[in-house]
Structure formats: structure tokens, C-alpha cells
Amino acid sequence: MKSAGDRNAGLSIIEREELGTLIDVLGARGYQVIGPVVSDGAIVYDRIASLADLPEGLTDEQDGGRYRLKQRDDRALFGYVVGPHSWKKYLHPPRIRLFRAECAENGLRIIDEEQPQEKFAFIGARSCELHAIAIQDRVLLDGVYPDAVYRARRENLFVVAVNCGTAGGTCFCTSMNTGPKATTGYDLALTEIPDPDNHRFLVEPGTALGAEILGALSSREATPDDETIAEQSIARAVEQMENNTRRMDATGIRELLLDNLEHARWDDVAQRCLTCANCTMVCPTCFCTTVEDTTDLTGDHAERWRRWDSCFTQDFSYIHGGSVRVSPMSRYRQWMTHKLATWIDQFGVSGCVGCGRCITWCPVGIDITEEIRAIRGQINGCKA
């Protein structure tokens, strides 16, 4: 915690309209600026050109299998939580060509795919999402074979985080220690103060580059009042989650799951699971991919494409003779034990950031936190 003496160190205030300048400044520095926009009744991530592109005065109502946008009674620009998209669609693209091949006279020729160095600026990344990016960094960059596609998109990334002032209906980041206040992984962190008379943002630089960009905006030093209001809004989000029954007790969760690979609850959840793979598509940390090899009609040119894959498909575990995970039970178990247990063995952290997307976007509203409570024996009638 900061002491009273250095409360204001590094904290500034920018007016609402100055956020538009931030977008301009980043654009002028060659960044593709990406932020939340409304599309088909949901808030998704897309290119933004100005402040007018951001969703204004909107919030989202989320529950298991349910998502609705609603009007707020203010002009808040970040008055909602996370939608069906995550930033992984930019850093770990859903579909990408890995190489081209030719059948030349002197044999096979493989033509590498140049990975252009992308320069993305993400506006409005939430704390849980910064943790998700840090997790994908471990998966895709920290191993023996760093992923060139990811690296070319990740290296120049500029992040403007937004601290959450409201918790969504399916949020449980406090359970996973991943939010709602951004603590790491950003260049600038904003806390929105959507006061109708004085709509402003508290800004905290996280890197030297962030401070430099902030210097290009017109700002003033934050007052203790500004800080208190900002802290209160984050505290409100925490309180909303603490009052929510949707919490996940993560203590000993690895052992809990690995010791219960044959628990009756897996059959119970399999009765509800449609194996549609939505949870893996919306999850900001799910990284699995498959490859597709194609040829053109002449048969002289071939390509290899990589695309997101899901452990919920039967094809995912196919080996000669059939799939290893035929039953929906085994596929749900694979996903959840990987996410919450074996991920820790593999990468030293949980694969879950508590963003709640898998709950909201599950067509039948399966709730990962409820499944954990059931395996812990905290839900009556579901004991093994």
C-alpha cells in the first residue's frame, strides 16, 4: 500500500475527451489501436479510430448462458466487463498460414511465412485479461520453442488497462487473485470516474513508455479526492464479487481434481454439456490449435494453416483406430482438469483468471465454480 506521503506519486487525471487524444497519439506512433466496440448486441474488440467508437453509457448483464447490454444512467465508456472476445484473437490469431510448399523439379520446397511485426495498442484491457496475456506468454514464449507468430504480435504491444468499477454477473477474479485492479502488465492503467459534471480518468503509468505517452496528453496531478473516488469504485467491484455466490475456492484445487478423476460429478456435468467448444473459444488462456494441410487444384502448391482447436471435439484426441476421448464426460474433464490442475504442473500457474466468459457463453450455463463446489462436496446430492 502507498503511504500518505507518496499517494500522488505518478498519478494523473485526464479529462474524458483526452482519451480521444490518447487514441490519436497512439495512432500517430504507428499503433493499430484496438478497443471495445458494440457489435451484434455484444461488446467485442475491434479497431477504433476515435472516442466515438467506444461503447458509451452501456453495461452488460451476465449470468450462466446469458448476456445482455443495458443502458447505464451515465456516459461511462467502460461501464461493463468482458464480452465474448479476448485479446488472444490478436496475439494468437484464430487462423494463420504457417508455410507454403511447392513440388519443384528438385523435390519439395518449403516457403516460410514471414511474420510481420505487428504494433497493437489495446485500450481497455481488464486486470483478468492482463493475467491471461501473462499466462499465454508462459505457454507460447517461455518454452524451448517460442511461437514466432505470437512473438511478432506480442513484442511491441502497448496496453492501456482499465480497472473495473463494477463486477459482472459471472466475474470471480477475486477468487483467482487476478483483479479487479490491474497490478502488472500495462503501460497505462485507467480508472474511470464517470461523474456527469466532471467525467475523468485517473491514470497510472506502468512503464517508461506509458509515462512518455501520458506526457503527450494534457493532464493534471491527481488530488487525494480523485484517488479516493477511484479506489472506492474498485472496492465496489470487489464487494460485488464477495457478495456473489459465484466464487471459487482455489486452495488445493490441483490435488482436488487429480484425486477425483473418477468422480460422479463428471457424469452429471456431461449430461448438460453440449461439447460445443464455446468455453474454449471465449477463454482468454485456451491456446490449443490444429493444422490444416491443403493443396490447390493443380496439386503443385500446398499450404499449412494453423487454427484454434478445442479439446471438446472428438477429432482433438483422434489416433488411429478412434478418438481417445469419446465421451462428453472425458472431454469436459480434460478441459477443466487442464485449466485448473495440470496447467499448474505445466506452467506454474492456474489456467483460469476468473473472467467468467466460459460461464456466460455456455449455452446451457455450466458454471465452472459450481462444478468445483460440487466436486468439493459442497453441493448436496452430488457427492461421489
Next chain:
Amino acid sequence: MLPVPHRIERVRRETRDTFTLELAPVSGAAIFSPGQFNMLYVFGAGESAISISGHPGRPEKLVHTVRAVGVVTRAMRKLKRGDSIGVRGPFGAPWPVDLSEGRDVVLVTGGIGLAPLRPVIYHVLANRNKYGKLVLLYGARTPADRLYTREFERWRRRPDTYIDSTVDAAGRDWTGNVGVVTRLIPRADFDAANAIVMICGPEIMMRYTVAEMQKRGVSLDRIFVSMERNMKCAVVACGHCQYGPHFLCSDGPVLRFDRIAGLFGKREI
């Protein structure tokens, strides 16, 4: 990591559905350890993870024995001498040939499972005085499904090996054993207290083999199995080859049995 073009120097038909490719790298041979595998790319058809079945001391001749069971391996069967094929690798954790020094080496395999173990046989025979007994117990579906039959005879005739084989089913002209490979274990000549066991075959076969080895008194940390799962990238990124916490492309395919004892035999892991 991109496939590196290799020239097919030789294609040898082994059985009804298996064949062996000998590849020569267009530039520079990669050193490999017994048990490691390559991703073989057939132009336009895709890639398959195939273990290396040649001599680890002669990496300039890259040998793979392949069973034609899927889209890629069936396309691979159509390749001829002089054709080109892509190779990525070698990948994976090898058989414990170093740990086995000074001990009896017991190999139990079924069907094409002999292919990933052949480099171990080559290695032991090339460094014969470093190892105790070399035991090979081999099961195949029928006599016609046996791999490397001539070579197998040569191994069998050596005075410093104990080699036994069986088939699941055979005609009247077959004078050898009929039955599952685990039946060869009780009478096999090796020192259970000082042996390393390496098993490669279907999971059900490996499960019964482990049980028989336990009966002989081999401890689980001296037993190694080769696991198989779908594999796409071989570089710990695609997620397909997971077996519990293990990525079989790098933690495996060869795993020490005591490390997977809690998973092994559980269905659909």
C-alpha cells in the same frame, strides 16, 4: 519450425500394412536418441509423428517404419525412391539407455511397437559390454504381421540375447508360440532386481505387461512405457498430445511408469 526436405533413398515393404523409409537429409543429419520421433510431412497431405527406427550411431541414414492407417500414412505409402518428404525433429524423451548401463535390458513390444525399440537394440548391441542381458519379447497379430523377420532371426541366434516371440493367431504351419506377449514374461531369463524394462505397444498390452513385471518383482520406477496421443505441433504448443500433466511430445513419448501410474488404466485420459 519448418519441415526440412529429405530424399527417400529406399522403400522397403515390411508387412501387409507397414513399410520402412530410408531418408537422406538434403543438408546435415540430426543426431537422435533411441525412442525419439520425427514429424514426417507428405506434400499437401499433412504430418504424422513417426518414431525413428534406425541406428542411433548412423544418423545420416534416417529410418522410419510406418503403418499405413490414416490419411497421411496412406499417402506416405505411395511415395517412391527419389521422392521428397519433409522432416521436423527429432523430438521427445528417449528410452533410458544410459540408465540401463550395467543392467539387464528387457524389451516387451507388440506389433509395430518393435520399430521405436529397434534403436535400443542397435545401441545395446553396439555397446554390448556396457549392458547385462538383452531380452526381447515380441508379440504380433499373425506370423505375417511380424516386423524385421530376418533381422529378428539374427538377433535370436546371438548367444548374448534372450529372444522370444508369439502371435495372437496362426495357421497350422506355425510352429512358434500362440498367445499374448505377457505369457512370455514368467519364463524370460533376466534379473528382475537389476533390470530396466521398456514397453511399447497398445495401452492394454502395456497394462498387462506392467502387471506381469510387478509379479516378477520389477519396481515401477524401472519400467518405461511409450505413450501415444494425437500430435500436431510436436513443440509443446498445440495441446493435442496431453496425457494428464504431460505433453507427450516433450515429456514423452517415453515415460517412467511410476510417474503415470495414477493415470494409466483410467479411461479416456
